[in-house]
Amino acid sequence: MTSVALTGITKVYGRGPSAVLALDGVSLNVAPGEFVCLVGASGCGKSTLLSLVAGLDRPSGGSIAVEGGTTPGLMFQEPALFPWLTVRANVELPLKLAGVPRAERKARVAELLGTVHLGEFGDRQPHELSGGMRQRAALARTLALDTPVLLMDEPFGALDAMTRDILHDELERIWSERRLTVVFVTHNVREAARLSDRIVLLSSRPGRVISETRVDIPRPRRIDSSDVAAIAAKVTEELRREVGRHGQ
């Protein structure tokens, strides 16, 4: 039983001599309700992988199968907010597109903005927000999607540790409430250990799955717990070896 099944995915950007082999035979199965973290060096193909799963690009080879009839929701690495809409309208748009009635929409948007601590900033335009605030607005917009599979690309990268811890709790709550399948990209290995059921490590150029680490720490977890630190240390060690091998 898989929610997302990737089989031998390859992705080549460009043609001819300047072509880049971004992914080379990545196979990965994610079970329904599983929380998987992807880690890997900068430029190893994580964002590429998510965009393939989200159906925004076509793989050069291999096949992708996703649970249910919907496309997965994707939180991009950049905020990707619509500059012509207020923060509130940005968050509301997925609900509108899904046909949620106006009254319910209002309530859900208010709740989501509260979740990401942007309650006061609903009427601002994206350019009036700070970097971290934009990222949170994008998070709220993604959470407004009602899809069983959620893909998130470094969603907390621009946030301070405290805000991030709070949002870890929120995300975990939503994940378990909605029984979501989550594929989560992060550079923060502790974050990966804090959140996930499994950590998948990608090699760089070409991206390949080189190790998988199951995280069996019972929830609720704390990011500064020693269990989390132990898993993080193990993954870090693997990552270090992999990056070292590439001289980067």
Added chain:
Amino acid sequence: MTSVALTGITKVYGRGPSAVLALDGVSLNVAPGEFVCLVGASGCGKSTLLSLVAGLDRPSGGSIAVEGGTTPGLMFQEPALFPWLTVRANVELPLKLAGVPRAERKARVAELLGTVHLGEFGDRQPHELSGGMRQRAALARTLALDTPVLLMDEPFGALDAMTRDILHDELERIWSERRLTVVFVTHNVREAARLSDRIVLLSSRPGRVISETRVDIPRPRRIDSSDVAAIAAKVTEELRREVGRHGQ
């Protein structure tokens, strides 16, 4: 003797009822050659402060004085690469504008691209890079500036731990070689302790300086050393108290 002197800086965005008081009476002196890290919650005014120091915005009150005749170099929170130039040309542009002769420029650009591990990607356009690669290209472009004061806004936010560690070493080397004054914004308190002489903590909305922590650990330092961890823990505690106070 100060390199950057901020006295009672306030910054208000907008007018009327929707105005935001982003900074409220920030005073800060940075000595020549000092490495200062700014930490604070998301949206507390760190980027605003850097853009004021770089002279890209005018403060609503207070005064700013910067050493020497040049404006400080600023690495923005977003990569802000020019989409019409290749990565190489992006990094070369500051040198061209400074009138560096062509041959020297070529050498310096090659060196800088090597420093950020983008040697093979010089001829790509920015849109062909991954998020972290773009950030490194922006770093190279900023390092190409020959200014005594460098302002950096989360320069390593999108990088994996290994790459970041390597770049920490590089930045420290360049800083000491060129005797730079650096003001560095980060959310990673360990990173702050790893790099800086002093950590300045800002409160949020309005931004004010609420504490300063001197980091007296002898260099070279390692990010996973216990000294760094101890300082980081102290600052984290302060930050946690501050963020908690704001309910965010």
Added chain:
Amino acid sequence: MANDVLTRDDSTISGLDALEIASKQKVTSRVGRLWSATWPKVAAIAIAIFIWQVVVWSGWKPPYSLPPPADVFSDLGRYVTEGAFWHGLATTLRRAAVGFAAAVAIGLAVGLAVARVRILRAAIGSMITALQTMPSIAWFPLAILLFQLSEQAIFFVVVLGAAPSIANGVIYGLDYIPPLLLRAGRNIGARGASLYRYVIVPAALPAIIAGLKQGWAFAWRSLMAGELLVVIATKTSIGAQLTYARELSEAERLMSIMIVILVVGLVVDAAFGAADRAVRRRWGVLDQAGA
């Protein structure tokens, strides 16, 4: 080293930069803002009229060739108090509005379709610019063939003048939508018509407004020519008056009509300008340059 310190307020900014930044100092009061928007216009117009007057004084050309400002303005005064002027203006504006509306509808539809459907683009994309360069008079025979001497013939010419320009504006706008926004739109569930409505059109709106502005100019110029196509009974028009003024060698009247055309142009530009400023304020690109 303290002497070496440089305060921000008089930093190393020079040339145009200084001008740009200096002119950005906020004028807070309402009256002050109105004044600062108005006086440069008034000054520009005053300078233009003054130069004109000086040339007239110099006796360079006889007054029947280059009439003095005073004569033109007194003619203008007479002109705008005639019923014929107001009827003509009403007719022309109505035609401009109807023709432009049709051109907008067609231009938008064609532009949206051509920009996004590859096969259409390959087939007729390059035709659009080619059509845009076709002078109005070339269409006159076809217009008469299709619509006889009715107002539709005029609209036909106006639409053929303006729609390609609008379509080109739309295509340009769509071409430069940041791919990330399109991807985001698709991902949050905007498909087909809703992708157009909620993402593509708003993202291209600035370019569309610019295209509409260019289209308006084409529409208006085509109309000035096209109004000669059908000089309908009972219906005088600015285009016909312009041509008659020229045919009767009435230099003053010709210049009066030019002033009227400029004023109409200014009013229309103000409308587009307001729309554009509203968009720019939202997008946060309003005050970056000297706007």
Added chain:
Amino acid sequence: MANDVLTRDDSTISGLDALEIASKQKVTSRVGRLWSATWPKVAAIAIAIFIWQVVVWSGWKPPYSLPPPADVFSDLGRYVTEGAFWHGLATTLRRAAVGFAAAVAIGLAVGLAVARVRILRAAIGSMITALQTMPSIAWFPLAILLFQLSEQAIFFVVVLGAAPSIANGVIYGLDYIPPLLLRAGRNIGARGASLYRYVIVPAALPAIIAGLKQGWAFAWRSLMAGELLVVIATKTSIGAQLTYARELSEAERLMSIMIVILVVGLVVDAAFGAADRAVRRRWGVLDQAGA
């Protein structure tokens, strides 16, 4: 649940989206690519000619009013083998090139200045659109006054037609430069002229190209009218030929000239299109839509 699984390749894409994506399937071979760029054009032209022929067959209008395609093409064949055609085309293209070059220089200068200097914008910004709507014939008297019956008079009309359009394109482009890029440019040391050269102009280049395209259309149309201003017996031109073909009611010749104008338009559009595609490739916005 396995049955519930959806493979990407036939996902829930419908309507225009499907069309867009379907048409994006890569054609790899060179011949294949050329073919896929050409056949839709050929098909479009064939369809247009076919409809025309059918209308002619239907006998809706007599042939002197709506000539059949065959007659027009045989006239076109005669036309393009005459010396007069090549002389006229050479004269017109030379005038178009010179006039457009002047318009580009002036339009760019005015656009760059008006967009960035607040006081200029307040003074003459709104004048630009107003000037753009002024029909060419209104300028004829002034053109003759200033330049007598020389070619300069033609250039004057062409420049007044095209420069405002180009300036508007430039202003639009500058207005929408992402503020972040300007700030980055300033910060890495681009000031004054070098800010223009290295940041502002390249950042606005897409809009400038679009503005040039609109400007070309204005220039060409103004030229077609303006060429009647000065007709020297020994210098025939496309504009003069067009007008006389119309005055002499030579339907076939008129259509031949229209075809020539379309072809010139297509060639020019191809040049702009190539420039635009080069920019879009660099910016990474090339293949997002159906381009």
Added chain:
Amino acid sequence: GDDSGDGGGSGPVTLRLGYFPNITHAPAVAGVEKGIFAEKLGSGVKLETTTFNAGPAAVEAIFSGALDATYIGPNPTVNAFSKSKGEAIRVISGAASGGVALVVKPEINNAEDLKGKKIATPQLGNTQDVALRYWLKEKGFTTTKEGGGDVSIVPQENAQTLETFQSGAIQGAWVPEPFVSRLVNAGGKVLVDERSLWPDGKFVITNLIVSKKFLDAHPDVVQKLVEGQVAANDFVNEQPAEAQQAISTHIGKITGKPLDIKLIEQAWPSLTFTNDPIASSLKTGLDHAVAVGLTEPVDLNGLYDLKYLNEALKVAGEPEVVQP
């Protein structure tokens, strides 16, 4: 060069002459094509010719000093004279008469049949427009400036007349050659030949005007120009076949396509090429315009300066014309 008046003796004087590539300008077209003007003007005068497709541009050019003399129709002549308060121009010779007719659909057989029909004229208030209105008035029909009344008058460019006539949008047109012949070829028939309405069948359709400034500065050149006109006129009248060929060729140079020689031959008989500007017809035409309420009376005193023409005619041994 700006104005032409400064030729004070040194260097050759330049004469800038305008005309329309049109049958009604036959003496000018043939004269330029055959080099008759250049010959008469001699080596001391440099001839520069420009063509126009309509009167206004020619008048603008004269006003602004860009043109010294031009062949032109009676309407722009009157406009140029009255708008400059008699300062800008003088008529120094005639060129052509006749060549105007009311062409109608074949089913229209007499004036009565025109009721409720649409008739085109080249331009509101021009000679043909006035002639039509006056004629209709004589016939007891009402017309209005706006196209109302018993017969609807629709002013439109001649270029459009053939299309609208063929498409049935108009049922007739009061137009000059070559449009008369074209309409006839397109199935129309001549209902009224305007010659039948004038004494001796003569009325001005083209005359030669010169800028007053040039006339004052270079009367000698003007004299030679008029001699050229007289010679061209003789050529046109004496060797019509050659003249027609010359016109066809010359028009071809400008328009890219020689004018159909058959059309020229067809139109030719309805035109009379004469040096007489037929001043009386211009005045009468104006009176008619006043009578149908299209213009205010205009003082034409001083418009004609025919002493050069009479001098030239005397030299050529032809009868002189009356200075009005």
